[in-house]
Amino acid sequence: MRQPRRTGSETRAADLRHTLEAAIFAGTLRPGTRLDEVELAERFGVSRTPVREALQSLAASGLVDIRARQGAHVASVSLPMLLEMFQVMAELEGLCANLAARRARPEQRRKLEETHRHLVDVDKENDPVKFYEANRQFHEALYEASNSEFIAEQTLLLRNRVSPYRRYITFQPGRMIATIEEHEAVLAAVLAADPVAAQRAMRDHVNLLGDNLTDFIASIPPEALTPPGERSTAARRTARILEAANEAP
Numbered sequence: 001m002r003q004p005r006r007t008g009s010e011t012r013a014a015d016l017r018h019t020l021e022a023a024i025f026a027g028t029l030r031p032g033t034r035l036d037e038v039e040l041a042e043r044f045g046v047s048r049t050p051v052r053e054a055l056q057s058l059a060a061s062g063l064v065d066i067r068a069r070q071g072a073h074v075a076s077v078s079l080p081m082l083l084e085m086f087q088v089m090a091e092l093e094g095l096c097a098n099l100a101a102r103r104a105r106p107e108q109r110r111k112l113e114e115t116h117r118h119l120v121d122v123d124k125e126n127d128p129v130k131f132y133e134a135n136r137q138f139h140e141a142l143y144e145a146s147n148s149e150f151i152a153e154q155t156l157l158l159r160n161r162v163s164p165y166r167r168y169i170t171f172q173p174g175r176m177i178a179t180i181e182e183h184e185a186v187l188a189a190v191l192a193a194d195p196v197a198a199q200r201a202m203r204d205h206v207n208l209l210g211d212n213l214t215d216f217i218a219s220i221p222p223e224a225l226t227p228p229g230e231r232s233t234a235a236r237r238t239a240r241i242l243e244a245a246n247e248a249p
């Protein structure tokens with residue numbers, strides 16, 4: 001079947017969407033940052049229509065908040081919501097590690113070892129941005145090694161949403177060396193085909209416990225968080241769905 005041809009505006013909107021998405025994931029556009037239509041149109045040399053389309057499509061995936069009168073902002077979440085996201089993340093990543101220990105094929109095990117070795121090398125360079133990227137590669141190799149398309153997809157989606165906040169913790173002193181040790185435990189358990197140990201090691205690695213949690217909270221600038229009592233577009237949508245479910249006979 002032939003794909004319908006995209007109009008120029010659709011292509012520009014899709015390109016812009018990818019650029020903004022990458023900047024949000026990379027943390028160059030921080031949560032809470034205002035996304036001004038006129039300014040974006042000027043910066044990227046396009047008209048306002050593709051800008052509006054790109055913003056709407058990012059809003060649909062929860063990365064951008066659009067509010068009447070306040071315009072569009074990079075989506076931020078409240079602190080309780082962020083902690084919940086990390087909690088779910090830890091369970092999902094733990095599940096991936098469990099499945100990888102059961103199912104990883106020889107070439108996937110090799111890839112896990114390779115990405116881990118790469119992280120150890122990158123650590124010597126003391127470059128947090130490179131380290132962040134190498135860390136991401138190890139996690140993604142593990143999702144792939146779970147050989148579960150749906151769980152891998154959900155984990156990746158949530159990871160992307162949490163990603164702008166995750167940087168704050170990666171860039172903390174001491175966190176990089178701890179990461180290497182924790183990955184080592186995950187890798188050893190996966191290679192030993194021990195699903196329970198792999199799951200526990202990964203859950204503990206992603207989970208924010210004790211000192212890590214307080215350091216993490218302290219590292220997030222207040223403007224990157226939704227103020228208490230204010231709900232994001234996604235949270236309002238969930239609340240509406242739950243209310244409608246309660247009203248149903």
Ligand SMILES: [Zn+2]
Nearest residue numbers: 135139179205
């Ligand atoms: Zn990691």
